Amino acid sequence: MKTKTIYLPKKLIVDIHIKYNQDNIEVSFNWNKDYKELPYDEEKKYRMDGCTLEKNNLVMKLLQYLLLVKNNKKNVELLVKKYLNMPDYELSKHISVTPIMVYRECLEYGLVALKNASDYHLGLIELIEMLWI
Numbered sequence: 001m002k003t004k005t006i007y008l009p010k011k012l013i014v015d016i017h018i019k020y021n022q023d024n025i026e027v028s029f030n031w032n033k034d035y036k037e038l039p040y041d042e043e044k045k046y047r048m049d050g051c052t053l054e055k056n057n058l059v060m061k062l063l064q065y066l067l068l069v070k071n072n073k074k075n076v077e078l079l080v081k082k083y084l085n086m087p088d089y090e091l092s093k094h095i096s097v098t099p100i101m102v103y104r105e106c107l108e109y110g111l112v113a114l115k116n117a118s119d120y121h122l123g124l125i126e127l128i129e130m131l132w133i
Contacts, residue, residue: 004067006121012039014125017050018063023096024133025053025063029125039122048125051132056094058083062128071120080111080127097133106130 002018013032018025028050031038035045053059061079065072083091084107088100095103110127117123 002067006069008121009119010039012037014121016066018067020055023055025055025059027051027053027063027128039118040126044126044129047129051129053128053131054095054097054133056096058094059128059131062124062131066121066124066128073114073120073123076114076124076127077111080107080114083107084111098131103131 001020002016004016006014006016008014011032015030017028017030019027029048031048035048038045038048040048058079062076065076083094084104086094091100091103098106107130110130113126113130114120114123117126
């Protein structure tokens with residue numbers, strides 16, 4: 001299990017716990033503030049306690065970027081675009097549970113969320129949460 005505390009703007013702190021299982025990854029987010037105070041829209045605020053993700057190269061790389069202090073927004077954008085531009089047959093090699101079209105849609109929405117986020121880590125958390133199984 002990996003754990004990291006990230007200090008965000010407006011005195012927001014999140015403890016991230018990542019558990020790598022054989023076929024999935026469990027991620028939990030423990031915030032120092034009530035969910036009502038999180039900088040996400042109303043629908044997403046209450047889902048920001050964690051998620052279970054497919055264990056694939058993209059997710060593992062995104063989680064590595066999340067645990068880094070440095071703002072790697074450009075690298076994450078390039079990585080997500082790489083997966084978005086893959087032909088269906090190639091993308092299908094990286095996912096097993098989620099249908100390809102749904103996965104693409106989640107990546108597209110996640111990329112928009114990352115670009116529009118006020119903070120890189122907040123955007124990346126939102127992107128990762130969108131990829132839940």
